[in-house]
Amino acid sequence: MIENDVFHHPLVVELLDETRTLWALGHAMSLMGWDLETNMPGKGVTARSEAFSNLAVLQRNLLLRDEIVKTVDKLSEGIEELDDYEKGVVRVLSREIRIARALPEELVAKLAKVTSEATRIWSEAKKRNDFDRFRPHLEEIMKLVREKAERLGYDQHPYDALLDLYEEGLRTRDVEEIFSSLVPTTRRILDKVLSDDFYPRKHPLEDFSYDPERARELMKEILLKLGWDWNRGRLDESPHPFTMGLDVDDVRITTRYEGKDIRRALYSVIHEFGHALYELQIDRRISMTPIGGGVSLGVHESQSRFWENMIGRSHWFLKGVEEIIAKYLGAVAEHSWLELYRYVNTVRPDLVRVDADELTYNLHIYLRFQLEKRLISGDAQVGELPELWDSGIEELLGIRPKNYSEGVLQDIHWSHGSIGYFPTYTLGNLIAAQVWGKMRSEIDGLPELVEKLDLQPIRRWLRDRIHRWGATYPPSSLIQRVLGERPSTEHITRYFEWKYLKLPDELRR
Amino acid sequence: MIENDVFHHPLVVELLDETRTLWALGHAMSLMGWDLETNMPGKGVTARSEAFSNLAVLQRNLLLRDEIVKTVDKLSEGIEELDDYEKGVVRVLSREIRIARALPEELVAKLAKVTSEATRIWSEAKKRNDFDRFRPHLEEIMKLVREKAERLGYDQHPYDALLDLYEEGLRTRDVEEIFSSLVPTTRRILDKVLSDDFYPRKHPLEDFSYDPERARELMKEILLKLGWDWNRGRLDESPHPFTMGLDVDDVRITTRYEGKDIRRALYSVIHEFGHALYELQIDRRISMTPIGGGVSLGVHESQSRFWENMIGRSHWFLKGVEEIIAKYLGAVAEHSWLELYRYVNTVRPDLVRVDADELTYNLHIYLRFQLEKRLISGDAQVGELPELWDSGIEELLGIRPKNYSEGVLQDIHWSHGSIGYFPTYTLGNLIAAQVWGKMRSEIDGLPELVEKLDLQPIRRWLRDRIHRWGATYPPSSLIQRVLGERPSTEHITRYFEWKYLKLPDELRR
Structure with a gap:
């Protein structure tokens, strides 16, 4: 017993x-x-x-x-x-x-087989810029995923059934509501940012080459400052950074060292740290039980995004780590913290989601959400995707892909059959901003703590409010309970306005 | 299907x-x-x-x-x-x-619990030289292991039931027969070796310090020469070297770098390579089935010992790798291949099994076999072990432990409840010598192949004769079938006489 x-x-x-x-x-x-x-x-x-x-x-x-x-x-x-x-x-x-x-065993097995093959084909098709090679596989996947939605059941929209798989209780109309306010807000702010020169479109440090061996040492020190315990976790390397929580006392993250543009490695580490901290701070009395893990993808992403963006990309944090970065990567640190801040906060319309900045990121998700919803309802066909993609991204960001590889073929998710997954990224961004708003009103002198890298009060706040509960409450109830309101775009709007419209004037002084 | x-x-x-x-x-x-x-x-x-x-x-x-x-x-x-x-x-x-x-579930669970605790206690007791700390735990283990033997059943001796767990079909009287000839042979040869100075008791290179980073590179090159495929295996580090076969295409070995006495790392790698090659060369048509792994501990050990001793410690192999060693560890290679040969073949009565040379090794196993047999039959009690151990090793090797840590507490096996395991080490040595004898009569120019590090014919011979079968045949039938005779001491006697009595004169010339 x-x-x-x-x-x-x-x-x-x-x-x-x-x-x-x-x-x-x-x-x-x-x-x-x-x-x-x-x-x-x-x-x-x-x-x-x-x-x-x-x-x-x-x-x-x-x-x-x-x-x-x-x-x-x-x-x-x-x-x-x-x-x-x-x-x-x-x-x-x-x-x-x-x-x-x-979901009958045969459907699960068939999906596993089809997606495993499709992932291989997608990888080839992306390399060769050949959508037609991938198309029949995606058609088969969509057919099976639609069957999945029907079998799972839904009240209003078949896409609801899929959303719920990744984010318990999330419905299509919730996501529509989010984007109906987030998209215009983002575009309004983006226009202003692009017409100003504080957040550059491109920064010279993006071309700075670094020694992976030095970068490995840097990441270890950054992790220690964030509060990492090497007896309870590891940092390894993999082509796509990820977090794996094996137990409350064994959580592993990865990053990759490409030798150029150090922020890609650095912010992967901080992002995965956020995921890991969630798993590490779950009440150990509920570990090894069905509620002993993070509650949903959206809440998980809110934790990684919180550390990556609200903490890691803040000018306070960059003041705090300036010397550490200088220690390992001398040449980067010939730039002041303000220049580092501008480097890690470039803003530009980019065709590729994973390279997108904090501000434009959700527009990429919006495009995918629209397309998935139409594909699942039968309102659009796989064959129309390339054109829908290209015109969609052009409408949102004013740029058009020159090939499929940086367009409709860029993401691995569809080849995995993960339809309904993308919206959790934006949900995570929303909740991260909500956490940030709430935390600022509750922890005195938060900016100074971040600047001093005295992060324990932040970790403790997250533990007491969110982490320790694991999956005890459904995601939206958890947020309602601990933040006092359901996920909404109010906080992220306020955060974007502060960061992108007000802060530049303060920092310029 | x-x-x-x-x-x-x-x-x-x-x-x-x-x-x-x-x-x-x-x-x-x-x-x-x-x-x-x-x-x-x-x-x-x-x-x-x-x-x-x-x-x-x-x-x-x-x-x-x-x-x-x-x-x-x-x-x-x-x-x-x-x-x-x-x-x-x-x-x-x-x-x-x-x-x-x-074995009822309760007995298995109890043994798991008791041995897990005992292993922790053994580790402490060994550090503190405190047999009494470990004694009650070992008594409890012996009680449970005796129950295990009774439940498993046996014809002649309860120890038979335990031997069979590690080596299908091996009986106490087989092991007695082996040692009744192997022990006097070994002592006869050992006396002669010790009275001569060709195989030194101690070699200056034992004190040579090396750079672990260079040693890592050396091991990679040695493994390549042995025929290692990095797409099908890994080399990692762990305190106790071991091999783990996850599949015919994923076999992993480990070693450790202590910074001194490079042969310890080198021969661990070659030893584990032997284990790994067995798993890597099993017919892939039987992989993932109950017969898709090595057949027994004894046959497995024969493969590791074959590569470690018959190949790796031969003067031919040392001629072959002399330059590679020089490339990574300059100072070692100021010594000729003959000096390297004498370094990796020191012979001395040593209190510790894992430090024992090829010749005296089996005497250590004999001691453990005798003690285990008596403990299981009730002919000796755990409390008598320290004295039985000390007098036993003194009789065999003429030296007496000064403390329990280098005596009765040296091995982890008993704390794991692994009674009946040790004899498979000697069985492995016997079969390795049999393989070597048979292979020499069948592969023309074997010494030259080893010297040229042209090892494919050896790998292929082992694959065709032994490896490919996996566990298709019981261990002794496999040996009978592929080597034409049951395991016996005939070949190891001949091998020891050649290596320790005849070869020195040839090499001195």
Whole structure:
């Protein structure tokens, strides 16, 4: 019997005994995923994929056993008797069971097969600028994803069913509401920023070459300043930076060193640190349970974006790390902190989402959201995508891709079948701004703390408000509960106006 | 349905479908074990242990499902209809089922708990030279291991049941027979070696310090010369070198760089290479099946010892690598290949098994074998161990430990509950000498090939004779089949006499 001082209801305790094996499988599969990106010899991929798909089926079968399903049903009937943590366990498991039941094993297996092949083809097609090569695969994916949406069920829009997979409870109309205010705000601010010269379109430091060995040392020191504990985490290298939480005491992040434009490595590290801190600060009494991880992609992204943008790209932080950067990358630091600030905050309409700045980023998401919604409702066809993409991005940013590779083929997500995923990025940006707004009103002297790199009060605030709860509350309830309001564009608007319209005058003085 | 061109019997094909999940779980657990030693942040150990023990129970439960047990029983009844590969699958699964059934879950869980605690205590006790601290834990382990032996069953000696866990079919009387000839032979040769000065007791190069960074480069080049494919394997670092085969295309070895006495790192790499090559050369058509791994600890050790001793410590190999060593470790190579040969072949009575040379090594195993046999039969008690150990090693090697740390507390094995494991080391040495004898009579110009580092014919011979079969045949049948005789001391005696008595005169000329 699992001993704990959080869960008391005997059926919940029994349930947690049963689900411990699911947790263990999840732990193993997370490690397999991490290893695949960081360590695995190239030819190991066949066995790794085979092992992964076998364990995914096993996980599903274990979840749908009577011992779990019946207990969850029973607990759901008397949900009022349970405390918040226990309710969380029942909510998370009910949701997982509902999803697993809705999607027949054959559909899951077929999607896994089709997307695995499609990812390989996408990679080739992107290299060769050949949309037609990818097109039939994306058509097949869209067909299967539409079937998935139908099987999952929805009230208003089939896209709702997909959004919910990545962000519990998020609906199409919520996302529409967000963009209906965020898009015009962004364009209004962007016009002003571009007509001014404070935030440059391009900065000379983008071409600065660095020694990866020195950069590795720099990142270690930056992580220590952020509060990293090497006994509870690792920093490794992978082509695409990511975070993997294996347990509250084992969270691993990665970055990459390209030898040029150090901010790409630096802000990956700070971004992933934000994800990692979330996992590291979950109440350890709920670790290894169904509520022992981050609650949703949107809330997770809010934590990474908060550290990357609100903290990491602030002029206070750059004042704080100026000397550390100088220590490892002398030539960069011939520039003042103000110049570093301008370097890490260039603003320009860019065709590629992952290279987009903080301000224009959400416009990229808006384009994808519009297209996905139309594809899923049948209002647009895969064959029309290239033209819809190009005209869409031109309308939003005034630039047009010269090829598919920097246009419709740029993202890996669709080849993975991850439709409904993109909006969580913008949701994360919104929540990050909300956290920032709330925190500024509650922590005295926040700017000075950031400048002194005295970040413990910030980490503690995030832990007490958000992190410790794990998945106890559904994402929007968590935000409502801890920030006092639902996700909205109010804070991000205020933040953008301050950063892009007011701050330049202050800093120019 | 798994497609293959090796397995035809419909029930076997069905069985392999069922056992694929067991393979996947094994893959995951192997990775977890590898990661624990190489990468895991220190505090991750709690979650890793919890995940591991959960998955071990799951593995057991999956193995004992009707779908597997009944099919295995059915196939056992008509075993003559099956071909060798199919028979192998049934044999391996029957054995696993028999062992899993014999050992109740509570006993397995208790042993896991007791040994996990004991390993921690052993480590402390060894540091503090405090046998009494470890004694009650070892007593508890011995009690449980004796129960294990009784439950597993045996014909003649309870120790048979334990030997069989590590080396299928090996019995106490086989091991007694081996040592009854190997011990006097070894002591006879050792006396002569010690009275001569060709193989020194100590060599000045043992004190030579090296730069770990240069050593890392050296090992990479040595591995390439041995035939390593970096797309199918890795070399990492861990306190205790080991090999982990995750799949025929993903085999990982480790070593350690202590900064002094380079042979310790070098021969770890060559030793682990031998283990790895076995896993890498198993017929890929049987990978991911119950016969897709090395057949036993003894046969595995024969492969590592073959590369470490017969190849790696030969004067031919040292002639071959002299220049490579000079390239990375200049100062070492001021010594001629003959001096390098004498350095890596020092012979001296040493108290510590892991520091023992090729010749005296088996005497250390003999001591452990005698003690284990007596402990298991009840003929000796844990409390008597220190005195039995000290007098035993004194009788064999003429030296007496000054403390427990270099005596009875030196090995980790007993704290793991691994009783019956040690004899597989000597069995491995025997088989390595048999392989060497057979190979010399079959490959023309073997010495010249080793000297030229043209090792492909050796790798191919090992693949065709031994590796490709995986666990298709039981270990002793495999040896009988491919080497034409059962494991015996005949070849190792001949090899020792040649290396230690005849070769010095040739090399002195």
